[in-house]
Amino acid sequence: MSFSTALTDAAARVQARLDAALADREDLPVVHAMRYAVQGGKRLRGFLVLESARLHGIAPEAAVSAAASIEALHAYSLVHDDMPCMDDDDLRRGLPTVHRKWDECTAVLAGDALQTLAFELLADPALGSAEVRIELVASLAKASGAEGMVLGQALDIAAETAAVPLTLDQITHLQAGKTGALIRWSAEAGAILGQADRVPLRRYATALGLAFQIADDILDVEGDAEKAGKRLQKDAEAGKATFVSLLGLDGAKARARALVEEAEAALAPYGPEAGTLIEAARFVISRES
């Protein structure tokens, strides 16, 4: 299966699982907003879960709740991140953000309930033994809380009011939390499900996550807002240090390419079966949204 077919297939499976999880709920704005917030997106994280599971002989049906979980968690972080007190964004994936379409109160509650849903999905018996499921819970909590994603968001906010711009090391640390932690969890999930060594996938995902963020910074400078479906040139306007401001546009592109090679090398133990994950790394630095 090619990368683009695998990504489309993963997106459909994830959406169906999220739709099922959000069916038969009360007719309330918070429920409508949850369904709205889990629509669309590339589903890269869900794809990483399903592909890393496949590398360990796990069928998509036995991994899809973990894929849906990370996409619910990612959706919660976007809903809260877009709020006026955070990034104050009006558009997401080309559509009004939740607090614009409804209100801030609904955005807070929908985000909160999407985080809960992420953990609820990991309790699905289809994912395997209780040992496997509780390990998924423990590692997702670590990746998403104040030692992972929220740490990165908090460092990002602190950077906005800092007297001096961040250094390359500081930005790398920030991004390892903000975007890296969920990407690492997604790729490691397959090894957790397969009760296998997590090191190769962790190395792959660490390089991939950083390449993803560098590509985001490049997109913020060079991208087309319409294709991206969100406001661009935000970082330059805010005077924030980015990989582009620190490395230059060519330097950032070279670094992203080197990281993709690192990601590729990390997957050597899996042989040709890892082809789609390697294609995913190449996609990440060439995407337009």
Added chain:
Amino acid sequence: MSFSTALTDAAARVQARLDAALADREDLPVVHAMRYAVQGGKRLRGFLVLESARLHGIAPEAAVSAAASIEALHAYSLVHDDMPCMDDDDLRRGLPTVHRKWDECTAVLAGDALQTLAFELLADPALGSAEVRIELVASLAKASGAEGMVLGQALDIAAETAAVPLTLDQITHLQAGKTGALIRWSAEAGAILGQADRVPLRRYATALGLAFQIADDILDVEGDAEKAGKRLQKDAEAGKATFVSLLGLDGAKARARALVEEAEAALAPYGPEAGTLIEAARFVISRES
């Protein structure tokens, strides 16, 4: 042990567990706000976990992570509930609310990370087998998400703009989610930890939760804001239907007393060992904060 000693003991154990969980974190406002938000409070939910565990022969050391978990979850809900777009409160437990002491952005992130912490704590191996821990995760997700606590909060918000005040049935449904769901989970946690029948504790906690909310409505009318540590008379000002507005003050008090008797009867299978839980139910309708 008397109820008040057991409550004090539970509060100390819960605080120590939360302090340990939040030690050695980066020096950031979000981390300070998390520590601040888990200070104080009656710790009734944590007490219910430890006492229901004791009824099943589970030592406090083997239940305290579940007690700390529900208090972290409760704290997250208060931090978000107090925000300007929700209840817009300046005081909580007699101190400035998180968004007043820091800012809204810190309140969003600290609440988010406290929810994550609640699930992280349930992965603690000290709580027992993986089966027990994943069942705690699944049931807490059900109790706190858009089918439990968040559902109650959303119904509460919808009621504020509804053309007609809520009926007694509607308020009972709302409160079963908003305050009842976490109280039920707390009392049932001991039965989950002990892999025992949950029905008696569920019946106890359902009556207790409703009595708790009726007492809250009475306190809102009759209470002393200084002792309560928060703004009172909010419901009357907002023209909201409450148990007091629907049943009258005497009717509400009679209903609360009847519920305490129901709670007491539900614990009959446990005999005299359940004395502190019965005292807790009596305390709930006599408290001043």
